[in-house]
Amino acid sequence: MFSRTSIQTKANIISISLSLAATFIITALLIILIGKNPIEVFGNMFSEVFLSGYGIGQTLFKTTPLIICGCGLAFCFHASIFNIGAEGQLNAGAFAMSLIALKLGAFPWYISIIICIVVAFGVSALFGLIPAIIKIKKDVSEVITTIMMNFIIMALINYFLVDFFAVKSTMHTEKIPEDMMLMKFSSITSFFQGSSLNISFIIALALAVISYIVIYKTKFGYEIRAVGFNPSASKYIGLSPDKIIIITFIIGAGITSLTGLNFIMGYKGFYEYGFSNNVGFTAIAVALLARNNPIGIIFSALLFGVLDSGGLAVNEIVPKEIVLVVQGVIILTILSINTIVDKKFNIAK
Amino acid sequence: MELFNSILTVAFLTQVFRLMTPYYLGASAANFSERGGVINIAIEGFMILSAFSFAMFNILTHNIPLAIFLALIINVVFALLYSVFTVKLKINQIVTGVGFNILIAGLTKFLMMIIFHSSSNTERFEGIPDNELIGKIPLVGAILSDYIVLFALILIFLSNFILFKTTFGLRLRSVGENPEAAESLGIKVRRYKVYGILISGFLAALGGIWLASEQKSFSDGMIAGRGYIALAAMIIGKWKPVNIFFASLIFAFFEALQISIQISGVPIPSQLIQMLPYLITILVLIGLIGKTKPPAADGVPY
């Protein structure tokens, strides 16, 4: 006789392994179909990603925003908030981060960074607050509002960039002062030479651990999950679902802004239109794969990070776009296999 | 003033009606799915898929009817796959929709590289020719001579008839409103949900095909959120065919306006006009323009 948690763990392990195996096979078939050798492709990917300090560094660099954004979404998803708007929310926050950073020359770097984080968090949170309020007050699903907000935010950023803030004939803002940039790993050890991996990665890991504790080990976390499971029961139990949904939405959206740290403060030094490269959507898959468990998110983000940096590694053999296909396949295999395995184990959703 | 004059022309109105077509087809697609209780945010992906497959087969075979046929088939197959996820396995519909959109966007980019060796666009091809006979009718000829536009206009009445005057429509709607009640009367709930999704795949495909045919090429990002605007049109249209048509018309008007503004050089930022459909949708949703209510069991797996 297994306890509930151990059955769940076992089911999780089985479904994740099966999903990965299925994805692996589908990808191999796809590669064979276009007349290439899958072993060569996977081999190249492996050696590029895992066998050099640069490869490892780049992979972790690409993993960082996925962990951050995945954690933000985990909060939302636990409360049954279907936030499809992370892409817009994180861009709004990151854009604000780049602009405020340019104004903070006079402060010591650590204060500047804190201000940057607070401002970015606040701006992203604001764009979480809007759909949250519409959901509460007007009973309109956040799915549709967040999708619409994505387009609105991107159009607004485009407008402000083109008409006010962009460096002429580019789509990016001016570069922030060098001393405000976050420390790169390559400056500590030459192992990571050339890679863009920076302190944001550590911040992302810390964020995951904190998120885990908040969600599973605090009263607030219990409240979030209770509201996610059953809002009307939560109300009769004495919680305020509306309040919890608003707070969770704000936290979730706010966290996504921290992805800006990695790119702006840790890498380029400016906001660039389209920098996020659909992280806000990929992170949905990252969170799902980990069943919204922030510790699991570290690993699922890593998987997508490997794919992302591996794509470039195999570009000479197969187009790097194959990675996009693999991502899509992973999402769908995980969704279906999870469901089937859960059914086999009689785990009620 | 010049801009104002350019709007009050037959050419502009024709443009509006033509641009309405993909929105209306996408919105009707979403509507048939949601009337059966399945949210379909994969409309965007479906339109990308059909636009691409139409372009691909058109370039490869130079046979337009065949290209249309194959594009429709492929979309319906994907719609069937979507129904396996959402109806058979009862996986969350939003998440499935996001997954499909990611997969299809990736798949088309990948296939473009493989087949056309470009990540941005295909070569040009022949669009679907207009019906010359209809084209000769004054004023409306320019609109009605396009087969797909014509179909979209007929669809207004056709979908109204199917949804509200036929047994099929009654059953489809019952499944979206209260599947338990429908099942108690012997309705095959899942089967009707699948029908709704298949119709959805078919109609979305027509929308995508029209866009590719109009542009005479496929390029990455060419659907540009039209699938999502279509969802918005469906919501604003309160899941009713005629209202959805008017909502689509409004969105088409703004798109045509944006094009006119760009041409006329009037200093109104085009991004802000691009933003309008989404903004209007939110304003409608928060009730500034009227209340909307989805089918009661929309999005609930059964």
Added chain:
Amino acid sequence: MYAVEFENITKSFGLLTVNDKVTFGVKENSVHCLLGENGAGKSTLMKILFGSYKQDSGTIKIRGKEVKFKSPLDAIDEKIGMLYQHFMLIDEFTIWENVVLGNEMNAGMKLDYKKIKYRLNEIIEIYNLGLDINKKICDISISQEQKVELLKLLYRNSDILIFDEPTAVLSPVEVNEFFKIIEKFKADGKTIIFITHKLNEVKELADRVSILRKGQLVYETDKADIDVQKLGKEIIGNVEVAESPAKISPNEENKKSFIELKDVTLIKDKVKVLDDITIDIRRYEIHGICGVEGNGQQELVDVILQFEKNISGTVMMKDERVSIVPDDRYKRGMIKEFTVGENLILKKPSEGLISKRTVDTASQYIMKKYDVRAPSAETPIGSLSGGNQQKAIIAREIEMQQNTMIFYHPTRGVDINATAFIHSEIVSLRNAGKAILLVSSDLDELLKLSDRLSVMHKGRLIKTFDETELSSGNRNNLLEQIGKLMIGIH
């Protein structure tokens, strides 16, 4: 001649056998009452008859012929109709759309509205149902909804009718009306299987009675031999039921009001759902509220819980928080994915980090103290039996130690033992000086427990019986008086 014959029907869900070799026949053109406690297997048996479930073994014969139903559709083809306890109606559809769904009349590709209208109005006239077929379900009353369900059966020419607790939602007057329709059904040659809890209804209607207990057929009798007392015993079986403790009443001055509502009116969608309510709930007292469902009870509770903000009148409460055992435990009572302990923790103020140990200890504490039976402390509350779930919820509320408590249908869908336990807990709480509001539609429960009893009708409190009125006088007169008040006659 039998209309329906059950032969050795057995059905299990997992380890639980819900129907155990059930064998009996239902005579054609008769009213056959099926009795039993919640969970005795009545609904399962009927769902098997109707094709919603498939039996593990045994056969069903309809009019002497063996049948194997794959779905309700097959049952409908055999002219079997089911009147569900929870109506199967589509709110946004009109009456006619609801009725014809699944058996549409067509003219070519179109629905033949003219023909449908003619046929439905014909039936409505014959059975005097008084329905407007173009009205939407969301715009009609509950008793009208039930008539729509009847219309569905009649439209399909069903002649074996299964009624699953049809009178639970009706007021006494509506029940009489309903019985008249049943008599008309019988006069038209139809066969009726009638599931009910109300033994007086059995006496009035039944040609034959069958009783299920724990999945087995335990007793059968014909009309002539129906003895209500005997039926009651057979339904329960030989179980020792805990007696509630005696009420202890302190001096009047100790009965302070903990909650006072004065002239409270609440308007929702332009309807006065609460109309000028004045009520006080005092300590050492159980204040019962009775009424047909949907007459403002929910709103009254919501006002006390402060969920409703736009009220006129005044609400005075001794404490900010009030304990509530809600009416629908699945929807409102618990987070079924959480364990007993986790459900308890949700209620308590935050205490920093919560470890698994804290939670499990809390589970074990409740399980032990209130005899909540669960496989382990880690079992989600949703997998417990109904009675244990309800006990756990009540335990959780008692543990909160609020001065005021609301019990809303506290024993609905709970077996006899758990009911006795819950009743004795409620009386003990009262004796300990809590102020208790008891909302129920079970008159026996209300009369047994209440110190005062108020009747609600259309959002108004139309009468409050005090202790002396409740304890003195003839019980039947009292019941009749309350019954009339419940439908607004006073």
